Amino acid sequence: MNRHLILALFHNMTDENAFRPLLDGFPRLLSLCNPPDRDRFGGIMAPLQLAPSLVILSTRLYPESRPELVGELRRLYPRAEILLVTPGTDPLPQLKRIADDRIRHLFVTPDHDAEGILSLRQAISGLLTGSPWQLRDYVRPGSRVHEFPLNSSSQKELLIEAVEHAIAGDSPEMELLRQKGALLADEMVENALYGAPRGDDGKKLYCKGEDRLIDDGEQIVFRYAFDGETLAMEIADGWGTLAPEMVVDFLSRNQDGALAEDGETGGRGLFIIWRFLDHLHVNIRPGRKTVLGGHLRAVSPLDWESPRGFSISTDYACP
16 A cells, blocks of 8 residues: 555645544655645646545535546546545535546545544555455454345345344334335345346346346346444346446436436436445446445434445456
8 A cells, every 4th residue: 555645635724634534544645735726736736746546635625616626637647546535514515527527436534433434444445456345345344244146026025025134123223224224125126127237229128127037147146244233235237237427427417306317226226225325336347247235324424414425446356
């Protein structure tokens, strides 16, 4: 990790201090507050000949205050990954500009939540090394991961029951977690069954709700784990028909109240999955596999109106 340079840009010192626990411990870090405007930024930064592996941007700086900043950063550092960070106490940023600028990673920093900060620090390390999010990243080491291969659409109810049964406890928090888990498992399976399979022309091969068998070689596998506090789930399909820009565009359009063209899970369903999870990951091997998942905690530091994070990775060896 030491060889990777991180460039972090913040609105002001207060903004930088809010994110300090997230960045402590990364030795090669250059932090700037209130960077110069467009006319001066490139002229100041280019002679420094920096080669950051990762650029971290605060949502208090971009997109509202400095909407042009990502374009300039991409011109200066075309190889750098860009990570947008936002406090959980701030409003959900508008995704239209984020989608237009092809931002693939949005992380939420929980306030005074040591476990959440540790998780995000691990996520930064993953971005630096090119390691995508996986289900095991969300739960305690040693947590049992259940795997449920699907052979037909008729197995969906059994799968949902298995997820509900895995969540032990009778408290109101656990009951609510079961309800959310059931809803999310339903949406994730629907997405794999009817949203992912597409022909060469991009049109869906199956209608939502129809009974169908899983074709040989298609493979749909659902995985889940519960460690007593956190429920993690992911589903893998053998299509790889999503693209990073499609994911953020779906989220943006639904944030603005515009349903996907057909109103099915590819748009609205994906948005629902994102809004219920504390963090969403989508790992794509184009034309071969998509893994979609995330986690939610029984006692989450995020309320319903808080922003949710996402991370989208491509061209890697899917599990």
